[in-house]
Structures are given as structure tokens and as C-alpha cells.
Amino acid sequence: MLTTRHGVRVLAAADLEEFLALANQDPVVNVFAIHRAQTTSLEPRWLGGEMWGRFDGGRLVSACHVAANLVPVQAGPEDAAVFAERALARRRTASTIVGPQDAVRAFWDLVGESWGRPRDERWDQRHLVIDAEPQVAPDPAVRVTARTDLPALYPACVAMYTEEVGVSPETGGGSELYRTRVLQLISRGWSFARFDRGELVFKAEVACATPDAAQIQGVWVPPHRRGEGLAVAGMAAVVSLVRDRISPAVSLYVNEWNAPARRAYERVGFRETTRFATVMF
Incomplete structure (x- = not known):
């Protein structure tokens, strides 16, 4: 009814x-x-x-x-x-x-x-997609993560989330729940990273996927390693891995003001399809 x-x-x-x-x-x-x-x-x-x-x-x-x-x-x-x-x-x-x-x-x-009153309003986010091979060479050191990577991966996930959202995912006792989410992504083969002598220097995850498309989240390079091209080659590797293993089209959305990220995605071969908006409490 x-x-x-x-x-x-x-x-x-x-x-x-x-x-x-x-x-x-x-x-x-x-x-x-x-x-x-x-x-x-x-x-x-x-x-x-x-x-x-x-x-x-x-x-x-x-x-x-x-x-x-x-x-x-x-x-x-x-x-x-x-x-x-x-x-x-x-x-x-x-x-x-x-x-x-x-x-x-x-x-x-x-x-x-x-x-x-919301915590944040983001009214101009670019929704991007790539459904072909990346336009730059993938970083061969980017790989699917394993549970043994958790000691280096989990702090990077917390740092990325805090930088992007403005609040730590561990706030209010949420660390166990967030750690479980990170482990879930690892177990699905949806977590990707590059390590340099044990230090995580690039990471990204698949947030959700269907037979037609996969949506990327959590793209992050530690601040002291930015400007080295790690995100461009790393995202090219993620696109190749996701298209080989999960779905033929790879999407994400990025804030309009994040010019470095937008330039990196454009170099990889992502194209804009529409505009998103997000209101966070």
C-alpha cells in the first residue's frame, strides 16, 4: 500500500x-x-x-x-x-x-x-569515471593489501579520514568499528597500497562495487611524500587492478577545491560525468 x-x-x-x-x-x-x-x-x-x-x-x-x-x-x-x-x-x-x-x-x-546545522557542506564535487586503461604507466609496487599490512595501513586510514572529513573515525570510541571496516576491505581484496621500506606511501580502497562499476574512496599519500607523483602512478595501478579483478568502470568523486587531486585523476584518464554534493553532520 x-x-x-x-x-x-x-x-x-x-x-x-x-x-x-x-x-x-x-x-x-x-x-x-x-x-x-x-x-x-x-x-x-x-x-x-x-x-x-x-x-x-x-x-x-x-x-x-x-x-x-x-x-x-x-x-x-x-x-x-x-x-x-x-x-x-x-x-x-x-x-x-x-x-x-x-x-x-x-x-x-x-x-x-x-x-x-551540518558539520560541513560540499556543494561542488566532481563525479569522475574511467572505463579504459589508464593514460599513464601504473606503479608496479601498488598491490592488494593483506592482514599483515594492518599495522601500517590502519593509521594511514585514520589519518586520511580525519584529513578528509574533519573528525577522526575513532571519535566516541569508534576505533574498533573502523578497524573492522578496514579489515573487511582487506578481506574482500578491495584495499590497495604501496609501501616503501615498510612505510605506507600511497593507498586507496574500493568503497562499493557491482558487476558494472566500482567506486574508489580513501585515496591518500602522506603529506611529506606529496608532489612525487605517487598518487598519479598509484591511481593508475588501482584502476588497472580494479578493472582486472572487480569491475570494468572505476568511479570516484572529488571536491572542486582539491586541485592537486583533480589534476592527478585527469592525468590518469578520469573524466567528469556529473556533479555531486555532500552534507555531513
């Missing part, structure tokens, strides 16, 4: 096929939502939240992942506004709103006053 006059309801396992058909209209931009749907079958207990769907004439036309990450899926501004209306009727559970810029803006314009 539809739960509002706008035709929005919580999706369930029976809606999985229709949801995937919707999200696969743009399988690279929607890789996070597709990955979550495929790994949870849209069951709220596995999602840690809900997937909302908006229907028009009985047809699913847009969706919204509502958990720690709130992510619009194939949602235009009108769809996002409808999801925002539903969100205002409940307590905020999301720590991040992220997705295509227009949808995030339309959602935030309606909920912002009620949801309180």
Missing part, C-alpha cells in the same frame, strides 16, 4: 528487480545504492535503514536510500522534495546526505532548517 499522497513507500525484497532496473539507468552514479540493494535484498534489518520508492501510475520512478547515508537514486528535484517531506515526519538518522547535486540541494532546501 502507498503510504503518502505522493506515492512513496518503503521498498522490500519483492521490489528488488524493479529497483535494480531503475538504478541501472545510471549504474556508475548509482553504484552505492545498487551495491546496497544487491547485498541486502532491500531488507531493512540488513540495510540498517530503509529504501524508499516513489511510484507514479504503479511504476517506480525514483528512490532514496535512508540509513547512515541518505542517497537519492534517479531522483529529480521534485522527487527529492517528496522524499524530504517524508523525512521531516521522522527523526534524522542520516549522518551524511550525498548524491547528485540537484537532488541533494532540493532535499536540503526543505529539511535544512529542521535538521540543524
Whole structure:
């Protein structure tokens, strides 16, 4: 049964096929939502939240992942506004709103006053993709990490997260949970790094993946090794490894103001497809 006059309801396992058909209209931009749907079958207990769907004439036309990450899926501004209306009727559970810029803006314009002041707002993030071999030579020293790399890898992950997000993932006793996440990525073969005499000098991870695309996160070079070209050759290696082992298209999104990172990705061969926005609490 539809739960509002706008035709929005919580999706369930029976809606999985229709949801995937919707999200696969743009399988690279929607890789996070597709990955979550495929790994949870849209069951709220596995999602840690809900997937909302908006229907028009009985047809699913847009969706919204509502958990720690709130992510619009194939949602235009009108769809996002409808999801925002539903969100205002409940307590905020999301720590991040992220997705295509227009949808995030339309959602935030309606909920912002009620949801309180965010920790950070990033309204111009470039969504990039590469679906061919990199344009520069990959660094042959970049490899898939192993559990034995954890003593060097984990502090680098904490440093990257803190630099990028502005708060440590260990805040509030979160170290065990974050360490578990890092180990999970290692066990999946989704963690990549280069080590120089035992020191980690480049790293990146796959955040989520489907048979069509993989999304990269956590690209990092320690400050004292920046400017040496490690990120360019390292990302070229990650692209090659991911395309060989996981998915044919590799995506990420980067802040507009991060000119060094944008230059590095451009040299590797990434191209812009759309603009993202992120609101963090």
C-alpha cells in the first residue's frame, strides 16, 4: 500500500528487480545504492535503514536510500522534495546526505532548517569515471593489501579520514568499528597500497562495487611524500587492478577545491560525468 499522497513507500525484497532496473539507468552514479540493494535484498534489518520508492501510475520512478547515508537514486528535484517531506515526519538518522547535486540541494532546501546545522557542506564535487586503461604507466609496487599490512595501513586510514572529513573515525570510541571496516576491505581484496621500506606511501580502497562499476574512496599519500607523483602512478595501478579483478568502470568523486587531486585523476584518464554534493553532520 502507498503510504503518502505522493506515492512513496518503503521498498522490500519483492521490489528488488524493479529497483535494480531503475538504478541501472545510471549504474556508475548509482553504484552505492545498487551495491546496497544487491547485498541486502532491500531488507531493512540488513540495510540498517530503509529504501524508499516513489511510484507514479504503479511504476517506480525514483528512490532514496535512508540509513547512515541518505542517497537519492534517479531522483529529480521534485522527487527529492517528496522524499524530504517524508523525512521531516521522522527523526534524522542520516549522518551524511550525498548524491547528485540537484537532488541533494532540493532535499536540503526543505529539511535544512529542521535538521540543524551540518558539520560541513560540499556543494561542488566532481563525479569522475574511467572505463579504459589508464593514460599513464601504473606503479608496479601498488598491490592488494593483506592482514599483515594492518599495522601500517590502519593509521594511514585514520589519518586520511580525519584529513578528509574533519573528525577522526575513532571519535566516541569508534576505533574498533573502523578497524573492522578496514579489515573487511582487506578481506574482500578491495584495499590497495604501496609501501616503501615498510612505510605506507600511497593507498586507496574500493568503497562499493557491482558487476558494472566500482567506486574508489580513501585515496591518500602522506603529506611529506606529496608532489612525487605517487598518487598519479598509484591511481593508475588501482584502476588497472580494479578493472582486472572487480569491475570494468572505476568511479570516484572529488571536491572542486582539491586541485592537486583533480589534476592527478585527469592525468590518469578520469573524466567528469556529473556533479555531486555532500552534507555531513
